[in-house]
Amino acid sequence: MDIKDIDKVDNIIKRSRPIQAGEHIYRTGDGFTSIFAVRSGSIKTYLLDDDGVEQMTGFYLPGEILGFDGIGTEKHGCNVMAMETSTVCEIPFERIEELSLQIPVLQRHFFQLMSQQIEADHQMMLTLSKKNAEGRVATLLISLSRRFGRRNLSPNSLRLPMSRMDIGNFLGLTIETVSRTFSRLQKEGLIKVDGREIHINDHEQLRSICHAAK
Amino acid sequence: MDIKDIDKVDNIIKRSRPIQAGEHIYRTGDGFTSIFAVRSGSIKTYLLDDDGVEQMTGFYLPGEILGFDGIGTEKHGCNVMAMETSTVCEIPFERIEELSLQIPVLQRHFFQLMSQQIEADHQMMLTLSKKNAEGRVATLLISLSRRFGRRNLSPNSLRLPMSRMDIGNFLGLTIETVSRTFSRLQKEGLIKVDGREIHINDHEQLRSICHAAK
DNA sequence: CGCCCCATTGAGACGGCTCAACTTGCGTGG
DNA sequence: CCACGCAAGTTGAGCCGTCTCAATGGGGCG
Numbered sequence: 001m002d003i004k005d006i007d008k009v010d011n012i013i014k015r016s017r018p019i020q021a022g023e024h025i026y027r028t029g030d031g032f033t034s035i036f037a038v039r040s041g042s043i044k045t046y047l048l049d050d051d052g053v054e055q056m057t058g059f060y061l062p063g064e065i066l067g068f069d070g071i072g073t074e075k076h077g078c079n080v081m082a083m084e085t086s087t088v089c090e091i092p093f094e095r096i097e098e099l100s101l102q103i104p105v106l107q108r109h110f111f112q113l114m115s116q117q118i119e120a121d122h123q124m125m126l127t128l129s130k131k132n133a134e135g136r137v138a139t140l141l142i143s144l145s146r147r148f149g150r151r152n153l154s155p156n157s158l159r160l161p162m163s164r165m166d167i168g169n170f171l172g173l174t175i176e177t178v179s180r181t182f183s184r185l186q187k188e189g190l191i192k193v194d195g196r197e198i199h200i201n202d203h204e205q206l207r208s209i210c211h212a213a214k
Numbered sequence: 215m216d217i218k219d220i221d222k223v224d225n226i227i228k229r230s231r232p233i234q235a236g237e238h239i240y241r242t243g244d245g246f247t248s249i250f251a252v253r254s255g256s257i258k259t260y261l262l263d264d265d266g267v268e269q270m271t272g273f274y275l276p277g278e279i280l281g282f283d284g285i286g287t288e289k290h291g292c293n294v295m296a297m298e299t300s301t302v303c304e305i306p307f308e309r310i311e312e313l314s315l316q317i318p319v320l321q322r323h324f325f326q327l328m329s330q331q332i333e334a335d336h337q338m339m340l341t342l343s344k345k346n347a348e349g350r351v352a353t354l355l356i357s358l359s360r361r362f363g364r365r366n367l368s369p370n371s372l373r374l375p376m377s378r379m380d381i382g383n384f385l386g387l388t389i390e391t392v393s394r395t396f397s398r399l400q401k402e403g404l405i406k407v408d409g410r411e412i413h414i415n416d417h418e419q420l421r422s423i424c425h426a427a428k
Numbered sequence: 429c430g431c432c433c434c435a436t437t438g439a440g441a442c443g444g445c446t447c448a449a450c451t452t453g454c455g456t457g458g
Numbered sequence: 459c460c461a462c463g464c465a466a467g468t469t470g471a472g473c474c475g476t477c478t479c480a481a482t483g484g485g486g487c488g
Contacts (some may be wrong), residue, residue, distance in 0.1 A: 047340055053426035055340035069336065071329035078336065097322060101315055108311060114328040115285035121335035122283065122292065126261055126269035128342040129386030133444070164467060172343030177444055179468055195453095195467080212267035214443085214477075347476070378435060391476060393436055409435080409485090428445075428475090429488105436483075443476090451468075458461080 005103050012095040013037075018087050025080040025088065026067075032074050034090045035067035041086020042161035045069075045078045046169070056170035057121075059083075059162060061147050068114050083161045128172050130212035136171040137181045139210045141191070145200060156203070160196040219317050226309035227251075232301050239294040239302065240281075246288050248304045249281035255300020256375035259283075259292045260383070270384035271335075273297075273376060275361050282328050297375045342386050344426035350385040351395045353424045355405070359414060370417070374410040 001009075014034075019025060025036060028048060036043075043060040057078055060066045069077040071093065100107035127139050149155035160167070164175045171178070182193045190206050192199040200206060215223075228248075233239060239250060242262060250257075257274040271292055274280045284290040285307065314321035341353050363369035374381070378389045385392070396407045404420050406413040414420060 047336060049340065049426065051425050053340070053344055055336070055343055057336045057339060068329055069333050072326040072333065073330075077333045097318065097325070100321060101318060104311065104315060107314060107321065110325070111311070111328070112286040114325070114332065115282055116287075118328065118331055118335065119283050119286065119291045121332065121339065122261060122269075122271045125271060125335065125338055125342060126263065126267070128339060129269055129383075130267055169343075174445060175467075176446085176469085180444090183468075211265050212263065388477060389435075390437085390478085394476095397436075431488085432486095434483105434485090436481105438481085439479090441476105441478075443474105445475090446473075447471090449468105449470085452466085454464090454466105456462085456464100458459105 001103065001105055005106070008099055008103070009106065012092060012099065014090040014092070015039075016088055016090050018085055019082040021082055021084045023082050025082070026076050027079045028076060030076045032067075032070035032076050032093070034092045035065060035096070036080075037065050037089040037091065038062050039087040039089055042083045043080060043086060043088070044083050044162060044166060045080050047078050054169055056166055059144075059166075059170070061161070062151060064147075065113055068117055083166070126212065130214060131210070132214050133171075133173055133177050133181045134185070134209050135211065135213060136173065137167075137178065137185070138206050140167065140171060141198065141200065142203075142207055142210055145203070156200045158198055158200075160198060215317065215319055219320070222313055222317070223320065226306060226313065228304040228306070229253075230302055230304050232299055233296040235296055235298045237296050239296070240290050241293045242290060244290045246281075246284035246290050246307070248306050249279060249310070250294075251279050251303040251305065252276050253301040253303055256297045257294060257300060257302070258297050258376065258380060259294050261292050268383055270380055273358075273380075273384070275365070275375070277365060278361075279327055282331055297380070340426065344428060345424070346428050347385075347387055347391050347395045348399070348423050349425065349427060350387065351381075351392065351399070352420050354381065354385060355412065355414065356417075356421055356424055359417070370414045372412055372414075374412060 019041070025043070038060050040062055042062075043066060044056060045058045045060070045066060047055045047057055049055075058066065066080065067076075096106070096110060100110065127136055131139065144158055144160070145155040148158050162170075164178050167173075168175045168178045173181075182191070185191045185206075186193045190200070190202045190209075192201060233255070239257070252274050254276055256276075257280060258270060259272045259274070259280060261269045261271055263269075272280065280294065281290075283292050310320070310324065314324065341350055345353065358372055358374070359369040362372050376384075378392050381387075382389045382392045387395075396405070399405045399420075400407045404414070404416045404423075406415060
């Protein structure tokens with residue numbers, strides 16, 4: 001993309017105000033107008049079905065993009081909440097569509113982003129369907145570590161943006177099982193746990209227990 | 215879309231030869247060039263990870279579109295196999311991208327299709343994470359019933375295109391549990407099972423046990 | 429007919445859930 | 459300053475649903 005194109009894209013982005021922990025950016029059923037890029041903080045997305053069951057569908061860190069649900073129906077299909085004070089960029093989707101017609105690489109880029117989301121969701125299906133508690137927790141830690149590393153933060157020392165409850169909800173486990181699993185991994189020396197502070201001692205071994213095994 | 219546009223789209227579609235049961239359309243790592251629309255038969259997509267663990271990621275029936283994985287990386291991220299003799303239309307993705315620049319509603323349409331795939335995958339995450347065996351099987355049956363109905367087939371009487379093995383793999387259950395669950399639902403009178411032939415006696419009650427409960 | 433594959437059914441093992449008690453950190457108010 | 463309540467996390471004991479292992483029953487096909 002050349003400078004002029006980047007400028008055009010830049011012009012349609014709205015910088016939004018900070019969002020407080022626990023505040024929603026949008027909810028299921030809200031009209032779909034925009035997608036969002038996380039600038040700081042951390043965001044969770046979750047389904048809330050009729051009988052009140054919650055399913056976390058994703059955690060989003062700075063640099064990541066969310067909101068691709070709801071293009072089909074014009075209504076958002078999930079809830080989006082800040083897990084801590086966060087800022088996001090709002091990107092009006094109609095503008096993106098218009099610009100995409102002029103800038104082919106932009107169109108390609110959004111197809112790619114959505115495709116990546118689909119692949120990530122499929123990996124998550126594998127995790128939920130085929131891994132035991134240790135494998136699920138290890139997979140989450142490796143994922144977070146990689147994403148922290150991409151932002152030039154230490155991949156070995158990280159602060160979990162989410163509660164045990166959220167982790168359990170995301171991974172299909174109870175908070176008790178999450179807690180016990182952290183304790184076990186710590187006892188085995190793979191990680192060091194102090195509340196939300198996690199230190200990864202042995203990446204290799206942690207990665208090895210990500211492999212599916214029920 | 216006006217007639218001329220429909221014609222343009224029609225011209226880029228390649229009608230492919232029939233594909234035999236068990237034959238692959240593409241595999242993980244193959245270069246991404248096209249998406250596919252199912253014309254007849256039925257198709258399954260699945261991940262195959264390093265240690266040989268398989269995770270079914272979707273079943274596709276006539277009228278449905280697959281292959282949105284791999285746009286990001288230019289390589290397909292899953293395997294795609296015909297479950298019975300099937301025919302598909304191949305739609306070269308570069309052609310779609312070119313046409314989308316000329317026909318805005320086409321671009322919108324593909325964004326919508328991918329968005330719907332994402333929402334369906336999130337629903338599947340909820341199913342895998344929060345439902346017990348009965349709920350998972352019931353959810354699959356309701357989904358198939360709805361999709362058969364959309365094709366003007368009976369929503370009450372359907373022939374499963376996939377084996378018990380595939381169902382178990384998809385739902386994160388063993389074939390034994392799938393089998394036992396079918397038997398239990400039959401004993402309760404909700405469905406009638408005869409191998410792959412399923413008759414749904416009580417839609418209402420079947421739908422009611424789809425609700426999450428572990 | 430005999431073989432093989434798929435499906436069904438049973439018995440026992442085990443991982444994660446449920447329920448419950450206890451700890452820790454934090455904010456509020458006396 | 460401490461007392462108190464509250465929310466989040468940890469740990470233990472027992473239970474339950476699904477997996478594992480094994481035996482048996484068809485159905486299609488050479």
